[in-house]
Structure formats: structure tokens, C-alpha cells
Amino acid sequence: MSKEEGITVKKEQDFSEWYTQVVQKAELADIRFGIQGFIVHRPWGFFIIKKIYEYFEREIEKDGHVAFLFPSVVKEEYLKKEKEHAGFTPEVFWISEAGDKKLEERFALRPTGEAQIYPIYSLWFRSYKDLPFKGYQSRISSFRNEMTTRPFLRGREFLFFESHDVFNTHEEVLKQVEKDLEICDKVLKEDIKIPFLFFKRPQWDKFKGAVDSFTPETLMPDGKKTQLASTHDLGQRFSKAYDIKVKNKDEKDEYVWQSCFGPGIWRTMASIIGIHGDDNGLVLPFDMAPIQIIIIPILFSNKDNKAVIKKCKDIESKLKNYRVKIDLTENTTGYKYNYWELHGVPLRLEIGPKEVKENKITIALRTGSKFSIKLNDLTKEIEKNAKLLDKKIEEKASTYFKDRIKETNSYNELKKILKDHKGFVKVPFCSMDWDGEKCADKLKEETAANVSGTLYPTEDKIKDKKCIICGKKAKHLVYVAKSY
């Protein structure tokens, strides 16, 4: 692999350029589609995306959700029914022509599902016995006319997943929020090894139309926080706007209570790239890799390579339970090592004449170590080292994240910290209600940092502290960080 074909910058030195190169050189996305903000998901990247989808689908179905599929479009009238939610309208793409004719009624590409799903929900439920209803749609796109776009971080078309749950009581909604948090724990932390904090968001920065929003957020290496999912307590706001009612036990109409949840498929992908990746490229948990084991035959021009290739094929056939491949291209061994490292392949098996002779295999982990194993121990060793690799990825991410949470009570110190610190800072803040917005605006203006919110479900305890901005009695300890 020539220098230009590999990643040419260090991740710590120029994260933005490093990220761009990994996206392109590990063949995750192609940005040459020709319409700004619309990208092509290449096979290598899309395999990983499908894994993210599958994990969330598995957990959401375990939690009793059923899959449905709504159109990609939404009626203009419905988009404007809930007053705050109508705030999406300035961002939507309109379909107003077909062929060479103007449509009688224009319609929008879905910015999110509420306005298409809830009019139909108003037709589906009749009695309190029909609830709870938990439905979701996956492997779909949402569309918003974003001004700046970046693969897996922000796009005009981006990959979407949303569940929409309907209950008889508000209590059930709040339980579902905690259930959604558990799903994030299971998928993001356990499967994908991405650490995060779970926040209740401030009123001025919640989902348009929600009573309360909750989000797991992680940190990219440049210190910017990124939202991995969001779950919303919608109260009865949408049920009142879209007229979703059921008869209660006394045969009286009652508006239903709703929650909705959306894992950020793209942001999760961005976090895998950014947090797990290293100077050589992509790093992937074992289960997520399109190829889990790459076999590299070590060939010599003056030796009998047939035995080596035969051994490689024998080993490949023994590893049928994994996604395994032998690299038989004409590239040099060094090129092959770098190529598959860049693509994040977890385990590399090296087999040369020495290995054939001694009935051994050299195994190299994408996370660093390399050693010789006995051929007889192959499957046992693969299993062991796959787990070891996952553990290393998890530990590295966890250490990375812990180091990035600081705390201060002083605005001056916060400003100083934010200059170098790439992460969250915990500070006392006056209010999470609308009256805190002014302080948040000042903070944003002067430091470029946003208020993520308070920890949820267990908020940090606070006593006798003053808001770092206005100096009034602080009601909360909130987390602030820069964002994209």
C-alpha cells in the first residue's frame, strides 16, 4: 500500500481530515453522488450499518414492538398539525411536480415520522384494550435540507429508525423512556462498545413538540458531543393534535399518551469510526466486521508456495462459522496487512512456509498484539482472541470517555477548560426550564458550547451552587460540550 493509499494524517493531529480519509479509503461512503448531502453507502460501510440496524431491531422486537412501514412522504396539512412540530416545515423538501406537470397538492419528504404515523394511529385504536401498542419502522430514510453535510454526521438524506408507542397512562411513557435507555445500553455499550452519558435535555433544546426529550450522547475525538439516539415523552400533545383517542373502561374518550424513540444509525456509525478507529484506519468489534478473519499467505518467489496456499484453504474451510477470506491478490504482503487494517478486519492469520512446517499460525489482532498459535488450537484461539479484541476495544473506549468529563463551578475556569478540553464539563446551571435559555444562549455565544442536560434517570445532586452564567441559585448540575 502506497503512502497515499493509507491514512496520511494522525487521528489526534487532524481528526477532521483523518475522518474524511477513513470514510473514503475504508470504502464506507462515496460522496461523489452529485447532489449535495446525499451519499452512497458502499458495501463495506453498509455491512456495518446493517449490523447497527439488526442490533436495534433485535432489542426493539424483544421489547414487544412490531415492524410497519410508512411512505417516504408526508402530507403538508399533517406536518403542520402540532404547533411546535410544525417547526420542521422550513427544513423539508417539497415534491411539487411530476413529469412535466405541477401536482394539485404538493407533499413533503418525511423529516421524521410523527406527522405521517399519527393520523393513521388515530384510525387504528378504539379501546384502552388495544393499548399498549408498540410499533417501529427501520431501514428508512429521513430528509432535511441541511446546509452543511458530512457523511454519517449530517446529511440531506440520512438513515433512520423510529419507534412510536401508544399507552393509556403517562406512567407507562416514562417507563418506556427507561426501557429505551436499556436498549441503548445493550446495543451501544454492549454490542458496539460506545460509551455515553444519558441526558434529560433542557426545554429549549428538545424535540419539536415533545414534553421532554432524552438522549444518550458520546464524544468524538475532536471533543464534539454527538447524539446517539433520542427518546421523547410526547405526553398528550400529539394525541390531541392528531386526535388519537380510545374509550376507557367507562366507555369515555381519552387521549392516549405517547413516546417515540429514534436511534441515530448514522451517528452510531460516525462514533464507531471516530472512537474505535486509530492512525491505521477503522477498528471494528468482531461481530460487526464484514470480514472477521483475513488469511494472508506469506509467499516467496523461490519457495514452494503451493503448500502454503493449500494450508490457507484448509484453514479457511475450518473457519466456516466466521466471515473469512484469503487474500490471494498479487499485492505485496505489506500492502495486504495495511489494506485490511485500514478496513478494520479484526483478526489476521499469517501463514508462510515456517508456519506450514511447524504446524503453527501467526495471529495478529487489529488492536495490537501478534503471536504464534498451534494449528490444533485454531478454533479455540479464534474464539478467545475475538473476545479479547472486543474487550480491548471496550476498555480503550471506556478510558477515552472517562478522561473527557471534567467539572467546575466557575465560568472563567470553564472557558479555560473548553479551550483545550475535548469533552464534557459539568457545571452548575440556573434552570433546565425555558427560563434557562438565556444563559444557554450566552454560553453558546461566548464558548460555542451547548447544554446537553442533566443526567437521567439519576441526576447529580446539587447544593448551594450558583449558575455559572447568571450567578443565580443553580438548580442543576448540567453537562456542556461543543457540538457539530
Place this chain on the structure above:
Amino acid sequence: MSKEEGITVKKEQDFSEWYTQVVQKAELADIRFGIQGFIVHRPWGFFIIKKIYEYFEREIEKDGHVAFLFPSVVKEEYLKKEKEHAGFTPEVFWISEAGDKKLEERFALRPTGEAQIYPIYSLWFRSYKDLPFKGYQSRISSFRNEMTTRPFLRGREFLFFESHDVFNTHEEVLKQVEKDLEICDKVLKEDIKIPFLFFKRPQWDKFKGAVDSFTPETLMPDGKKTQLASTHDLGQRFSKAYDIKVKNKDEKDEYVWQSCFGPGIWRTMASIIGIHGDDNGLVLPFDMAPIQIIIIPILFSNKDNKAVIKKCKDIESKLKNYRVKIDLTENTTGYKYNYWELHGVPLRLEIGPKEVKENKITIALRTGSKFSIKLNDLTKEIEKNAKLLDKKIEEKASTYFKDRIKETNSYNELKKILKDHKGFVKVPFCSMDWDGEKCADKLKEETAANVSGTLYPTEDKIKDKKCIICGKKAKHLVYVAKSY
């Protein structure tokens, strides 16, 4: 179940109304979305759709395809690059505004993938060694501004699946066409039990831009043929239009050879409804059913129901390997039978005091039979009867299809046959080339029947026959039928 809640017409008497009722009452789709031609896939129907997708994904991946994902939109300029393919332009939806602004450059919702994928293919391949490349995208939508729409038959947004293969030679393209036919055999015939004929289409009715098109077609009970998939020999037409070249062994540029394949996800769903269904509603192959086994407790107001319910739960827990449910609603037993039959649940277990006492279970197959089995034989009997049910569905469909292929050499007789006959008629025809179009137009005008094409890969032999329309020497035996 009241009379109105069940299907109120006989399938044979009013297929169109029967179809509409099954779609609605078996909760497959909701047509009340508010924008014509855009439907909601309800959970029960969408489960079946996902099965269709999974079968095709399994087979296409076995055949070496990798998954990618392109945007939902396409650049106007690209849509018009291949002269014949540009014929899609009058049908496309245009996005020309965002928020309250006109876009600088409008773009279209994808009518099909060629015009979005091939400009990118021109960037991906450099050498003949990069080929063959086989890629596909699944679980996506296509959009065309159709005038008349019907759930799963024709929509303005309809579910899509497409593979796009790139080869060094034309020979490989033709092999891929046969491979695509094998995939159709495996999925449509074996998994889904839908019989079909595989045609090479006439020149005047092929895919816009293709050299040749090939389609498996089946018949709906109203006698209309429906296209279950299509695969196309694109020759070098698109590679020349989109400049997809590779260096050959002599380091010279050569345009690649291409094929593309698209199973009709919706049409397959429509065929399942239409062909397998009966007067009571939906009928589903065992593996496709959202619930495979419904357990109905036979309860009596004057008896000890606890033992019955306990037994139902015991049995449910023994059947964990299946999708199983106990119907514990307050509905009557008769209502429950009809409800689950309408939804196509393959096996019904009835358990009442008698069954508890005698350690027996009554088992009813959706395809008709009902009998008592020993509790001890439960899992064995489930397995056996699931297979039996599938076999019955397959046999019924196969008999149905065979009865619907007739043959004649006379135009007058054809006209007579087409009046009552609900199916294909095999007739001698002058030409499958463009010069046969005039005869096809006349046939269509006078009988509403279309020419599907000649059987492929083995065409019927013909000798000394005359075209039923123009009377000139017939070159082919073609199949004609009415279509939607």
C-alpha cells in the same frame, strides 16, 4: 366475528372486491394515508413482505452479491443519459423546493436505480480484475407517478429490490440471467409456492434501455398476468452512456457488460394474496406467517377453565421454536377461528376440557383438515403438519396454474378463449423483434391481451405456422394474456 368483519364476497365471484377486503381486513395495508398511491404497510402485512425480502437477500448473497445503498433521489442529468432509459422521465416526481425556497437544481425521486448507480460504477472499476462485481440494494422504494394505483399491484411509491452486475463479457451476462431465473425458482416456487412461466420479452415491451428483458410471470385469479420479477441483459448500452470502462489484459479501455435484476416485492405479495388465498381470507406458507400457531382455549362458563388455560400455556412454552400465540381475548371461539383464518395463520390448536382430560389436542390446518393428536406427539405433529400444509398450498397453486394455459392457432378461437379463459394462451406470432409490434398493438386493441414473450431458456418449437394476427410465417410460439 360478524359477517361484515369477515370477507363478504367469494373469491371466484368478485376477485377485485375480495382482494380489496383481504388487504384491509387481514390488516396488510392501510390506504387511508392521504396521498394517492402511497400506502401504509401494516405490521401483519409487513412481516410477510420482510420474509419476501429475506428470501431474495439470502439467494442473491449466496450468488456473491454485496449490499450497498444509494440515495432515494437521482440527478436529472443522469436520468437522461441513456436515450431509451430517459423514457422514465415523464413518470418521475421532482423535488424542486425546500422550505420556502426554490432549489437551484431540481432532482427526481428514483424511478429505478440505473441512473443513480451507473455514474458511481464509472468511478469504482479500473481493471478487468475488479470484475465481476455483483451489488444489490434491498428494502428501498421506487417512485413513479402512476395514474391508477392498487395495494401491492401498482403504487406511486412501491417496494423495490435491485441487483446490478458488471462483467467483462456478454457471455457472463447471459449466465447471470439464468442464475437470476434460478433465484426466482428457489424463492418464488420453493419458498413462496408461486408457480410462474419465465419469458424472454418482445423488443417492444422490454425495460427501457435494455438489450433484452426476461420476466417470470404468474396469473391472478381474474386471469390477469402479473410480473414477479425482471432481469435484463443491458449489453454495453448503459456502460457506453455512463462511461463505465475497465482496462483489459492488454491495458486497453473496454466498456463493461451489465445485467440487472429486480424481484417484484409487491407483485409477489399480491400473488400470495391472490393465488393462495381463499373465501375465508389469507393463506400463508408456514415460514411466512407472522404467527404460525394460534392456540385457542375452548372455555365454558360453567367449567373449570383454569386447567384449560394452564394447558394452553404449557403447550405454548413447548413450542418456543415457533411463532406461537394464545388467544385469550374475550371474543367467542367462533370469532377467534374466523379471525385467525382470515389472517392466514397456518395451524390452530384447540384445547378444551376434553383435550385436557384425554391428553390430546385438536389441530386444524388453514388448508382444511382438522383432527385430534396425542399431546406427547405435539412437536412431531407440528413439524409434520407444517410440511403438509406447505405441500397442500403448493399443489393447489400448481394445479391452478396448469389449468390456465391454453393453446390455439386461430385468432377467432383466441378471441373466444379470451372471453372466459383466465390465463395464458399460446399462439403462433410473426416476430418478437420491433417489426412484431404492429401485430401486438392490434391484438391489444381488439382483445386487451398482451404478448408476454417466448419461454426462456427453452423456447417452444414451432414449424409451419402462421401469425394469428398478420398471417405471415410465424417465427415463435408466444404467450398472451390480459394484464393490469
